[in-house]
Amino acid sequence: EPEVTQTPSHQVTQMGQEVILRCVPISNHLYFYWYRQILGQKVEFLVSFYNNEISEKSEIFDDQFSVERPDGSNFTLKIRSTKLEDSAMYFCASSEGGDRGLNTEAFFGQGTRLTVV
Amino acid sequence: AQSVTQLDSHVSVSEGTPVLLRCNYSSSYSPSLFWYVQHPNKGLQLLLKYTSAATLVKGINGFEAEFKKSETSFHLTKPSAHMSDAAEYFCVVSHLHTGFQKLVFGTGTRLLVSP
Secondary structure (H helix, E strand, O other), rough: OOOOOOOOEEEOOOOOOEEEEEEEOOOOOOEEEEEOOOOOOOEEEEEEEEOOEEEOOOOOOOOOEEEEOOOOOOOEEEEEOOOOHEEEEEEEEEOOOOOOOOOOOEEOOOOOEEEEE | OOOEEEEEOOEEOOOOOOOOEEEEEEEEOOOEEEEEOOOOOOOOEEEEEEOOOOEEEEEEOOOOOEEEOOOOEEEEEEOOHHHHEEEEEEEEEEEOOOOOEEEEOOOOOEEEEEE
16 A cells, blocks of 8 residues: 655754754645644644645745655755754655545655654 | 544443444534444545435444434444454534635543453
């Protein structure tokens, strides 16, 4: 069964460093997402991406964050200068499309646990 | 604004007994509602979804949920728990008219199943 894969599973980084989280969405999917879950809190929407551009982003997704689909298969989330409060589980997801991606299942990866020290 | 409230942070059941995980939603528009499950070290897996069709929705692994507009609820049930059902369950709402399926998650309910 096709699945979304994320690497690495765990990442430890020093405060102020740049970090890139990588995701390989399901191959025929057109819509891509990042969500995060701070320990003990809700899973929160960060950004959605379609046709090589951001389609929607939350207030969390500030100038420190960026997303890219560099080679047609990977989908990356970059945090330019990490802060302690960026420590969280980051989930990548993708969906097939159809009616602008509405009502089609979002398939999630297993997550990358980012720890900023 | 949309939100979901999962009324129980933990639910404990014995194997073979019914499961009830409660969820109430708030939405200004017609919502799409989902239940996702997360097993340890696994991604979020869709259990079932409601998107304005039948109000009783059947999902994988014997789970089902009923959309009740009058009660703004979407509780998840299963007649008989199995040990493998132990996991974290998330109730999720998505606005039908929101582009690109922006999902709003509840805080999660951890289901514990004892032998």
